[in-house]
Amino acid sequence: MKILKLEGQVEVITGLHIGGGDDTMKIGGIDNGVVKDINTDMPYIPGSSLKGKMRSLLEWDKGLVGIGDGKPFNSKLLKNAIFEDENTKKDALNIIKIFGNGVSDDNFDEIIPITRISVGDCNLSQETLQKEMKLSEAKYENVIDRQKGTANHPRQTERVPAGVKFDLDIRVKIFDEDDENEIKEMIQRGLELIEMDYLGGNGSRGYGRVKFDYKWSE
Numbered sequence: 520m521k522i523l524k525l526e527g528q529v530e531v532i533t534g535l536h537i538g539g540g541d542d543t544m545k546i547g548g549i550d551n552g553v554v555k556d557i558n559t560d561m562p563y564i565p566g567s568s569l570k571g572k573m574r575s576l577l578e579w580d581k582g583l584v585g586i587g588d589g590k591p592f593n594s595k596l597l598k599n600a601i602f603e604d605e606n607t608k609k610d611a612l613n614i615i616k617i618f619g620n621g622v623s624d625d626n627f628d629e630i631i632p633i634t635r636i637s638v639g640d641c642n643l644s645q646e647t648l649q650k651e652m653k654l655s656e657a658k659y660e661n662v663i664d665r666q667k668g669t670a671n672h673p674r675q676t677e678r679v680p681a682g683v684k685f686d687l688d689i690r691v692k693i694f695d696e697d698d699e700n701e702i703k704e705m706i707q708r709g710l711e712l713i714e715m716d717y718l719g720g721n722g723s724r725g726y727g728r729v730k731f732d733y734k735w736s737e
Contacts, residue, residue, distance in 0.1 A: 526733060536678045655677050656679075657678075
């Protein structure tokens with residue numbers, strides 16, 4: 520076994536909102552805050568958010584969505600007729616290898632049941648900190664009454680503004696039976712799909728467009 524490192528940066532292109540689950544009411548304050556480090560009060564991108572978005576988009580990309588009734592793809596779904604196609608089955612197996620199976624399947628012995636990828640939390644880059652950039656902005660939003668043409672239900676959503684950069688740190692286990700190039704290419708495809716789509720919430724409103732800059736090493 521060997522462990523590969525994918526390191527680089529995530530640059531925010533349009534305001535990024537990954538919710539922090541703040542359940543405290545603040546009069547005149549932000550309605551929807553971003554997730555922040557409890558010790559530094561600085562925003563970060565949770566590794567779970569990045570990993571989950573990669574997996575979701577890859578399952579769409581490989582035609583696996585819909586087979587599992589809305590749940591993440593797993594080995595028990597390999598009985599579906601579409602996996603008579605070897606390329607489709609290979610893509611599905613690589614997704615399970617990289618992101619994990621998620622179910623206990625005693626009849627499944629095609630791969631070692633160890634999740635290959637480990638996605639670290641993305642903390643603010645030194646470049647961003649040294650520039651003393653603004654790390655959050657309040658975006659005002661409302662609902663338009665179609666008949667009256669008036670704005671209702673005004674609210675504030677907190678976003679990490681464009682230009683802020685976070686450090687990217689992904690580790691990938693490669694076992695003897697793995698095709699290293701296939702696994703690397705699928706992870707790169709996942710990051711490419713996020714660039715084409717969005718990260719975090721409110722993507723249909725233009726939030727969450729990001730750009731990755733990274734390199735592989737051992």
